[in-house]
Amino acid sequence: MIKTPFPFSAIVGQKDMKQAMILTAIDPGIGGVLVFGDRGTGKSTAVRALAALLPPIKAVLGCPINAAAPSECPDWANLETSKTGNKPTPVIDLPLGATEDRVIGALDIERALTRGEKAFEPGLLARANRGYLYIDEVNLLEDHIVDLLLDVAQSGENVVEREGLSIRHAARFVLVGSGNPEEGELRPQLLDRFGLSVEVRSPNDVSERIEVIKRRDAFETDFDNFLKIYSKKDAKIRSAILKARKALPKIQTSDAILHDCAELCIALGSDGLRGELTLLRAARALAAYQKEEALTRKHLKAIAPIALSHRLRRDPLDEAGSAIRVARTVESVLGV
Amino acid sequence: MSEQSWHMAALALKLLAIDPKGLSGAIIKMRASPDREAIISNFAANLPLRKIPLTISDDQLLGGIDLTTALTTSQIIRKGGFFEKTGMTIIPMAERCPSELAAKLAILIDKSQTHGFLALDEGVEDDEHLSLALADRFAFYIEPIGRCPQSWVDIKFEETSPPVTLSEAIVQLTILAAKFGIFSLRAPTLALCAARAHAKLTGHAILSQKDIEVAATLVYPQRATVIPQEEPEQAAKSEEEVNPERDPSNEVESKDQQILPDGSMLIESVKAMLPPSLIDKLIHNEKTQKSSGTGAGQVRSGNRKGRPVPSRSGRINSSVRVDLIATLRAAAPWQPLRQKQQPNRAGLLIRTSDIRLKRYAEQSDRLLIFCVDASGSAAVSRLGEAKGAVELLLAEAYASRDHVALIAFRGTEAEVLLPPTRSLVQTKRRLSALPGGGGTPLASGLQNSLILAQKSQAKGLTPTIILMTDGRANIALDGSPNRLQAGIDAEKMARVLRSSRITSLVIDMSNRPQPALQELGNILGAPYVPLPRANAERLTAAVTSALVS
Numbered sequence: 023m024i025k026t027p028f029p030f031s032a033i034v035g036q037k038d039m040k041q042a043m044i045l046t047a048i049d050p051g052i053g054g055v056l057v058f059g060d061r062g063t064g065k066s067t068a069v070r071a072l073a074a075l076l077p078p079i080k081a082v083l084g085c086p087i088n089a090a091a092p093s094e095c096p097d098w099a100n101l102e103t104s105k106t107g108n109k110p111t112p113v114i115d116l117p118l119g120a121t122e123d124r125v126i127g128a129l130d131i132e133r134a135l136t137r138g139e140k141a142f143e144p145g146l147l148a149r150a151n152r153g154y155l156y157i158d159e160v161n162l163l164e165d166h167i168v169d170l171l172l173d174v175a176q177s178g179e180n181v182v183e184r185e186g187l188s189i190r191h192a193a194r195f196v197l198v199g200s201g202n203p204e205e206g207e208l209r210p211q212l213l214d215r216f217g218l219s220v221e222v223r224s225p226n227d228v229s230e231r232i233e234v235i236k237r238r239d240a241f242e243t244d245f246d247n248f249l250k251i252y253s254k255k256d257a258k259i260r261s262a263i264l265k266a267r268k269a270l271p272k273i274q275t276s277d278a279i280l281h282d283c284a285e286l287c288i289a290l291g292s293d294g295l296r297g298e299l300t301l302l303r304a305a306r307a308l309a310a311y312q313k314e315e316a317l318t319r320k321h322l323k324a325i326a327p328i329a330l331s332h333r334l335r336r337d338p339l340d341e342a343g344s345a346i347r348v349a350r351t352v353e354s355v356l357g358v
Numbered sequence: 359m360s361e362q363s364w365h366m367a368a369l370a371l372k373l374l375a376i377d378p379k380g381l382s383g384a385i386i387k388m389r390a391s392p393d394r395e396a397i398i399s400n401f402a403a404n405l406p407l408r409k410i411p412l413t414i415s416d417d418q419l420l421g422g423i424d425l426t427t428a429l430t431t432s433q434i435i436r437k438g439g440f441f442e443k444t445g446m447t448i449i450p451m452a453e454r455c456p457s458e459l460a461a462k463l464a465i466l467i468d469k470s471q472t473h474g475f476l477a478l479d480e481g482v483e484d485d486e487h488l489s490l491a492l493a494d495r496f497a498f499y500i501e502p503i504g505r506c507p508q509s510w511v512d513i514k515f516e517e518t519s520p521p522v523t524l525s526e527a528i529v530q531l532t533i534l535a536a537k538f539g540i541f542s543l544r545a546p547t548l549a550l551c552a553a554r555a556h557a558k559l560t561g562h563a564i565l566s567q568k569d570i571e572v573a574a575t576l577v578y579p580q581r582a583t584v585i586p587q588e589e590p591e592q593a594a595k596s597e598e599e600v601n602p603e604r605d606p607s608n609e610v611e612s613k614d615q616q617i618l619p620d621g622s623m624l625i626e627s628v629k630a631m632l633p634p635s636l637i638d639k640l641i642h643n644e645k646t647q648k649s650s651g652t653g654a655g656q657v658r659s660g661n662r663k664g665r666p667v668p669s670r671s672g673r674i675n676s677s678v679r680v681d682l683i684a685t686l687r688a689a690a691p692w693q694p695l696r697q698k699q700q701p702n703r704a705g706l707l708i709r710t711s712d713i714r715l716k717r718y719a720e721q722s723d724r725l726l727i728f729c730v731d732a733s734g735s736a737a738v739s740r741l742g743e744a745k746g747a748v749e750l751l752l753a754e755a756y757a758s759r760d761h762v763a764l765i766a767f768r769g770t771e772a773e774v775l776l777p778p779t780r781s782l783v784q785t786k787r788r789l790s791a792l793p794g795g796g797g798t799p800l801a802s803g804l805q806n807s808l809i810l811a812q813k814s815q816a817k818g819l820t821p822t823i824i825l826m827t828d829g830r831a832n833i834a835l836d837g838s839p840n841r842l843q844a845g846i847d848a849e850k851m852a853r854v855l856r857s858s859r860i861t862s863l864v865i866d867m868s869n870r871p872q873p874a875l876q877e878l879g880n881i882l883g884a885p886y887v888p889l890p891r892a893n894a895e896r897l898t899a900a901v902t903s904a905l906v907s
Contacts, residue, residue, distance in 0.1 A: 061494045062542025066468055118461040123679060124416075131680050132428055159461060159491070203783040224541040232532045235546045239528060242380065242551075 028241055030071035031255035032248070033064060034234045038220040041308075042328055043072050044259065045218065046196050048266045048307040052300060053175075053217035054197035056160070056208075056332065063222045064234075065200040069156050072198075073113035075256050077264055079152055081109045086144040087151040087191050088112060096191045098142045112153030114146050114195075118162055125167060126174075126182055127189070142189050147180045150195040160199030161208050168212055171197070175215050217300045219332035221345065266310040273306045274316040282322055282356060289351050292333040301329040319356050326352045360504030367397070370498040370576050373555040375405055378446060378474025380551035382467055384498035385452065385477045385488055393506040394478070398448070401476070406445035412455055414440065415673075419462060426710050441466060446474045452488040453481035460489030467495050483813070497548040499580040521557035522564045534574055537625060539584030549577040571627050578628050586625050669714040684714035725761040725778050725819040726751060726901070729807045731827035731867075732768035733798040740867055741766065744826055745789045746894025747901065752782050761819060763810060764789065767803030769796035770837035774806060778814055797839060800831035801847035804855060811860045822861045824901055825884075827875065828868035845874075852881040863904050865889050865897070 033040060042055045057065045081088040082095050083105050089095045092104035116125065127145030134140065146155070155171075157163060174180050180193040197216060201208070213219070225231050240248045280302070287297045305321040312321075331344040367386075374384050388394050401407065421439035428435060441447075449455055455477075466472050475496065481487045493499075531553070532546045540546075553573035557565050669681035671688070689712040696707035730744045748762050762785070764776035776788050804825070811821035834843035835851075855862060864879040864886045866872055871888040879886035885904050889896065 060541055061490065062544040064543065066465075070468065115465055117465060118458045121679070128679075129682075131674060134682075158465070159457075162457065204781050204787075224543055228533055228536055231536060231543065231546070232529050234543050235528050235532050235550065236525065238543075238547050239550055 026245075026249065027070040027074050028067050028238075029249065029252035029256050030068070030075040031259060032237050032241070032252045033068055033071060034237060035225050035230055036064060036068065036222055038328060039065075039068055039222050042218040042220050043068065043198075044263060044311065045304050045307045046198075047072070047076055047263050048311060049270060049303055050194070050196050052196075052303050052307065053215065054199070056213070056216035056219040057198070057200040057222060058203050058219065059200075059222035060202060060204075060224065063224050065222060066158055069113065069154075069198055069200065072154070073111065075260055075263075076111035076113075077260055078108040078110050080106050081152070083107050087148045087193070088153065089192070090152070094192070096189070098189060099144075112150055114150040114153065114155050116146055116155055116157045118159055120146065120167065122166065122170065125170060126180055128182070128184065129187055140186065142182070142187055144191075145180075147174055147193040147195070148191055151191070151193050153195055155195045155197050157197070157199045159201050160212075161201040161203070168209065172211060172215055213332045214294065214296055216332065218304060218328045220328050262311065265313075266307065269310040269313070270306060272315070273309050275302070275306065276316070279317050279319070279322065282319060286322070286326060286352065286355050287330070289355050290330055290334060290348060292330055294333075297330055297333045301325055304329050323352055323356060360502070361507050363502045363504075364507055366576065367500045367502045369556075369572065370500055371397070371401055372559055373552050373576070374474060374476075374498065375401070375446075376555040376558055377551055378405075379470055379472075381474070381497035381548060381555065382472070383447075383475030383477060383492075383496035384500055385479050385493060385496055387479045387481070387499065387501040389480050390478075393502070396506055398476070401446070407448055407476070408440075408443070408445045409448045409450055410440060412449075412451065412459060414459065416462075419459075430709075441471050441473065444473050446476060447472065449475055449477040449488075452477035452479040452492075453486040455489055455492070457489055457491075460492045464491045464495060467492075494542055494544055497552055497577055521554055521562055521569075524565055527553060527565045527570055530570055531574060534625065534628065535578060535581075537584075537586040538578055538582035538628065540578060540581045541583075542581070545577060545581050549573045552577055574628050582628070585629065669716050671711065671713060672715045673710070674713055674715075679716040681714045681716045685712055688712040688714055723761055723819050725763060725811075725814045725821045727778075727807050727810055727814075727821055727823045728762070728764045729772075729803045729823055729825045730764065730766050731798060731800070731803070731829070732766040732794045733796050734829065738794045740826065740828070741794055743894050743897055747897040748776065748789070749782065749785060750894055750898045751901070752780065752785055761814075763814075765803060765806050765810065766793075767799050767806070768794060769799070770802075770833055771799055772803040772806040774810060778810070778819065797833040798827070798829055798831050799833035799835075799837070799844070800827065801835045801844060801851045802833070802837075804848060804851035805835065808851065808855050808858065808860070811855075812858065815860075822863065823855070824863045824865060825878075825882075826865045826867055826897075828866065829872070830874050848878065849881055852878055856881065856883045863887065863901065865900065 030040070039055075039057055042057075046052050046055055057068070059065055079088065080090060082090070082092055082101065083103055084099075084101055085095050086099050087096060088109060090106070092101075092106075095101055095104075122128075123145065125145050126147055127143055130139075130141040130143035133143075157171075174193050175195075175197055178192060178194040180191055182189045199208075199216060225234070237248075283298045283301050287295075287301070290297075301322065302317075305325045306317055308321045308325055309315075309317050314321075327345050327348050331348045334344045334347060370384055374381050386394065386397065398407065417437075419440050421437060421442065424435045424437045463472070463475075475492075477488050477492070477496065479488050487493065488496075528546070528550060531549045535546045535549070550573070553565055553569040556569040556572045557563075560569070562569060669684045672678065674680060685708065686706070689706060689708045692709075692712075693707060696709075697703075700707060728744050728748060730741060732741050744764065748764055751760060751762055761778045761780050762776070763774065763778040765772055766775050767773075776785060779785060804823075807823045807825075811823060814821045830841070831844040831848040832839060832841045834840045835847040862882050862884040864875055864882065864884050866875045866886065866888040867890065868875075869890050871890075876886045887900050887904060889900055
């Protein structure tokens with residue numbers, strides 16, 4: 023029995039985290055969310071709730087990479103049907119100990135040995151195509167798996183060249199990572215691949231904490247009623263996401279805003295151009311979600327901390343955190 | 359005290375048996391003994407128990423293909439995962455549970471596909487314990503003191519209908535958790551589950567104060583990071599404040615309100631159960647983070663990356679790779695024989711015994727142990743530079759995969775200021791204030807470095823000790839201010855270090871190079887680097903170049 027996850031709309035507080043996840047649902051091109059925080063702050067709850075919140079995708083039935091059209095299905099899948107149907111957006115867990123074989127896919131050893139057939143067994147990356155790939159404790163992930171993910175996340179394509187197999191398939195997914203910074207840092211290359219980064223803390227406010235426990239308790243004991251209330255709220259968010267997706271291409275972006283983006287990133291000294299691009303995309307998604315027609319400085323200000331704070335060059339002797347540095351720079355560049 | 363701890367243990371286990379899914383599990387911290395057997399067999403009388411092997415493969419854990427039958431019958435047969443069958447799960451030697459398995463179990467617990475756990479933790483050292491990802495999800499921590507009393511035999515119980523939960527209970531438990539500095543919101547949820555289970559056990563129709571008290575004393579003590587200091591009156595007041603919308607017309611609630619005493623009694627009963635070691639730390643007013651770097655993820659697996667070494671026979675699971683060529687080579691000589699045995703099967707006949715697995719050897723991560731002299735007048739600046747060097751090295755650590763630890767020696771003994779870590783966040787938190795001054799217990803510093811180095815070697819790290827000092831030892835190992843004995847002790851420790859084959863480096867930070875330190879370097883078999891007026895950057899450069907050469 024697989025239990026229904028805790029509803030997304032029932033998560034108390036954690037505004038940044040929820041907003042970042044909604045933005046990636048509107049525009050998967052933003053490139054993922056990194057959630058850093060202590061244990062028991064609801065990181066994994068939010069990710070699993072997201073899976074239930076997302077609108078379903080249309081995919082060829084039985085296709086291992088969730089292809090939208092039969093022509094995009096890989097020939098190694100040997101599909102019998104070309105019918106398409108609705109499928110929940112995949113949210114795939116990548117557990118810490120996963121091997122390279124599990125992640126990228128490998129020769130199907132069982133079939134090779136028992137039937138003498140050369141067949142490809144798709145890995146987690148194939149299953150995550152067009153969906154989400156969730157890595158809990160991402161900072162403890164082994165280096166060689168990280169390298170592999172970097173490459174695939176960059177190219178959107180998984181290339182398998184091993185044991186006489188030569189296969190490539192689409193692997194476009196939103197990377198969601200969570201972890202506890204006390205247990206180790208992430209390499210800057212991987213940090214950079216995450217579009218947005220949010221830091222979550224347990225709420226300091228007692229009444230907020232009580233509300234969390236109350237809702238959790240209601241979820242456990244009064245499941246049906248609880249779900250009735252919040253599935254409606256979830257449906258509202260879902261339709262807002264769908265509307266925002268439609269509105270997204272029409273969002274107007276003036277040259278002045280582009281100039282602001284660039285100026286902000288130069289002032290912060292963030293490496294590469296990915297910072298500007300993500301800032302722009304995420305801010306546009308936010309504008310679409312807020313049902314506005316044009317991108318304004320207000321949106322940039324709201325997005326800058328979560329889009330840029332993890333891209334700064336870390337200065338170990340600087341006591342202030344990156345988020346504070348970003349806030350200060352935003353203030354001086356864009357005005358209060 | 360000892361009898362009470364056993365009583366509490368029995369109670370915790372009863373509650374776990376009532377609600378294994380909600381409470382997730384219990385950690386039983388004790389060595390293998392007849393007493394522990396008694397606990398487990400008592401428990402097994404009520405509930406079926408199943409042991410989970412720590413080396414369980416993904417196929418076995420999550421379900422997969424039964425390879426042995428597949429190979430012999432050439433049919434693919436699926437088998438269910440470990441949690442397909444119900445029954446409480448025992449995790450033997452929980453302190454050795456690999457982080458990969460812990461992560462997978464945590465996911466299964468979150469999806470509530472498990473049926474409760476008993477983690478048998480036999481850890482002796484501070485850093486030997488169950489993975490924190492799991493420990494946070496398990497409600498109870500049981501560490502009974504002394505021998506099992508005769509009367510402690512029965513964990514039987516009768517279940518009654520689920521009790522009514524009042525919102526006061528939630529408010530009380532959440533506030534209490536906050537007062538003890540428990541930030542994880544899993545703790546109040548688990549405590550609430552425990553309170554409800556206790557009400558079921560005692561047959562209360564409405565959650566009573568006793569249920570809440572028992573739940574708090576069972577779930578909170580091992581998670582506490584602060585001892586509440588405030589006045590009981592204030593505590594009661596703040597409770598009133600957060601609950602303004604309470605409806606006085608509601609009879610049940612107002613009646614219950616009379617029964618509920620203020621929070622101070624609860625605080626006292628939880629305080630009484632705080633483990634003594636924790637109180638020590640709290641009283642010394644250190645920032646106690648139970649979640650300090652445990653080194654999870656540092657252990658090498660040695661079968662997935664690195665330099666290839668000859669393959670070896672073994673069982674297929676998802677954490678290994680099959681060496682196909684070697685497997686075929688192993689199967690080839692047997693083909694004529696096997697074909698005679700099974701003439702009606704075509705193709706290669708491969709048995710499980712033919713399977714060869716790929717193996718790799720890998721370089722382990724390096725641990726730099728800074729052993730810093732914090733004695734005398736220059737201590738503050740020296741410690742400051744050492745701290746700077748540690749942070750600079752950590753900032754580069756993602757490139758070279760170094761871990762860093764800091765030991766300071768001063769007064770009469772040495773202490774570990776920073777346990778091995780790769781986290782800049784943790785380093786900043788721990789090294790915010792550094793004490794300095796007093797004598798030079800060099801031998802004690804070397805001794806602590808040796809212990810830390812050996813511990814880290816057991817975890818698969820390669821330690822290097824960097825000794826930073828500017829003077830001669832003047833405090834002996836036993837803490838007495840005896841210059842002669844201190845020198846002898848230091849030399850003795852240096853010899854032990856060298857014979858343990860731990861690489862080291864001596865940095866002389868005095869204004870004029872000291873021949874005594876050069877001598878110590880010779881005994882250690884370590885490079886000697888005179889570095890007067892060193893700053894963090896020069897220190898880092900010296901360490902890096904000395905270690906590379």
